[in-house]
Amino acid sequence: MTVDFVIEITTKTLELTLMIAAPMLIFGLVVGLIVSIFQAVTQIQEMTLTFIPKILAVVVALIIFFPWIIDKLISFTVNIIHNIPVYIGKF
Known part of the structure; x- marks a missing residue:
């Protein structure tokens, strides 16, 4: 597992987290x-x-925003699961 791979996955995860939290934070603000x-x-x-x-x-x-949030989470998870063979090949 390379450093670039870990940084890429971490970046995508943090972007998704911010995107999902943004509507609730904006409404509260x-x-x-x-x-x-x-x-x-x-x-x-x-x-x-x-x-x-x-x-x-x-x-x-x-x-x-719950349907949109669930859609984003499911697509992210499916993408991670489908790319497991690619991730294993990067070792």
Whole structure:
């Protein structure tokens, strides 16, 4: 197993992880920003006010993007499994 091979697989895995996590993180960020603006406008300084909307936003994003996430994970896994003979040949 060469160093280049390990770096390639690690890079692809990290890219997939970031791509899968991005929708939930973006939804949470946008909702957090909206709640922060609401708190600044109304001068409500309750720290726990942001948790429930963020959690709901992340759950909604997960429900919306779940088929896409599963498709990406399955295609990545199938690609890894199908290329096992190629990977063995690289030793």
